[in-house]
Structure formats: structure tokens, C-alpha cells
Amino acid sequence: xxxxxxxxxxxxxxxxxxxxxxxxxxxxxxxxxxxxxxxxxxxxxxxxxxxxxxxxxxxxxxxxxxxxxxxxxxxxxxxxxxxxxxxxxxxxxxxxxxxxxxxxxxxxxxxxxxxxxxxxxxxxxxxxxxxxxxxxxxxxxxxxxxxxxxxxxxxxxxxxxxxxxxxxxxxxxxxxxxxxxxxxxxxxxxxxxxx
Numbered sequence: 001x002x003x004x005x006x007x008x009x010x011x012x013x014x015x016x017x018x019x020x021x022x023x024x025x026x027x028x029x030x031x032x033x034x035x036x037x038x039x040x041x042x043x044x045x046x047x048x049x050x051x052x053x054x055x056x057x058x059x060x061x062x063x064x065x066x067x068x069x070x071x072x073x074x075x076x077x078x079x080x081x082x083x084x085x086x087x088x089x090x091x092x093x094x095x096x097x098x099x100x101x102x103x104x105x106x107x108x109x110x111x112x113x114x115x116x117x118x119x120x121x122x123x124x125x126x127x128x129x130x131x132x133x134x135x136x137x138x139x140x141x142x143x144x145x146x147x148x149x150x151x152x153x154x155x156x157x158x159x160x161x162x163x164x165x166x167x168x169x170x171x172x173x174x175x176x177x178x179x180x181x182x183x184x185x186x187x188x189x190x191x192x193x194x195x
Contacts, residue, residue, distance in 0.1 A: 012056065015085030016065045020054060022080040023070060023094075057088070064088035071118075072096040079103070084110040091116040095142070102126035109134040118142040120166065128167070130155035142166040154179045 053073070057066035065086055071093050078101035086092065087110050100123035108131050111117075115137055124146040130153040132141065139161055148170040156165065157179035165180075 012063045012065060013085075015082070015087070019080075019082045019085040020065065020068070022082045023068075023075060057090075059088060067091045069093045070097070075099055077101075081107075084108075087111065088113055090114060093118040094122070095119065096121040098123060100124060103129050105129040106131055108132050111135055112137075114138055116140045120144045120146070122146055124148060126150075128153055128156075128172075132156060133158040135159065137161050139163045143170070145169045147171055149173070152177055152180070156180065 053068065053070045054065055055067035055069075056063050058064075066089060068086060068089055068091070072095070075094060075097035077099065079099060081104075084107045089111065090113050092111075092114065093116070095118045099119070103119075103124055103126070106129075108129060112135075114135050117135070117138060117140070120142045121144075124143070125148065127150040128143060128148050132138070132153075133155040138159060140163060141156075141159075142164075144166040145168070148167070149172065151174040152167060152172055154177035156162070157177060
């Protein structure tokens, strides 16, 4: 990733622009209305070089969102479908917000470059999607402090690049899958509590 912020932000792919705009649109209007308007203006302004919580990278002459860090900015509601348009992102952190609902199954395969995913400190519920295993280079996954239920999917043991997994402070049940500590995951640091 380049050290300088990417110029010509408005030239990022439309799907990535839409993903960021829809996330910002889920912030409470009374708190973020001015910031939201500024974001819309910045995304279309060729002179803007820096966007709050977003870092860019250039790949094959195209600018892409590489890092999305929207921690503790009062995001509410469910993850919009457009969120999965951030296909080139390497790090996404939406921790300490008020996001809720279930994580959609079958959508995470879009994130082929994702190394870090932090959705901790929200209100997500339901089962942890097994298709998180389709993230080929994911190293750090933090789903702690949510309301996930059910069992830890043994499909997560197929994530050979995973180095840390945080599932603590959820409503997970059952035994820890023994596959989690077999094979390539022998150095995995896991934090969770099972009831």
C-alpha cells in the first residue's frame, strides 16, 4: 500500500463508493448529518485526498478501498448488501457500534484480500456463518461481544491463515471443535467462552 493517500477518490469503483455511503447512511442523522453530507461531497470531489476512516490503495492503476475503520461511530441497523462490494479491502473494523441482525451466509467469499475483520462490540446475532472459511488470507477475526448463538462452526478450522480468533462474550454453546487445533491452526490464539 502506498504511503500517500490516493488522489482522485471519486474514481474508486462504484460498488466500493456505494458500500461506504450505505454504511455512513446508517448512522443516526442527528449525530452524523453534517458528516454524512461531507462524505457525499468528498466522494465526488476530485480535490479530496483523505476520507475519515478510509484508506486507499492503487492496484493496476485503479484506486480501491484498502482499509475501512469505522469504529465507534454509532452505526446502526444491519450490514447493507453493498458492504460486500469492498472486494479489495485488506482490513475492515466496524467494532463498537450498534449494528445488529444476522451476518448473511454466502456473502463473505467476496472478500478475497481481507486479512483483518473486526465486528466486535455490536449486536449481531444468529449463528456464525461457516462461509467465513472462504476468506483465503484472513489472519485476525474478532466477533466478540455480540449475541451469536449456536455452535462454533468447524468450517473455521479450514482457515489455514487464521492467527487469532475472538468469540468471547457471545451465547455460543457446545464443545470447541477439536479441528480448530489440528493441522495448520496449531499456533492459533482463540478467545471464547462456551456455556
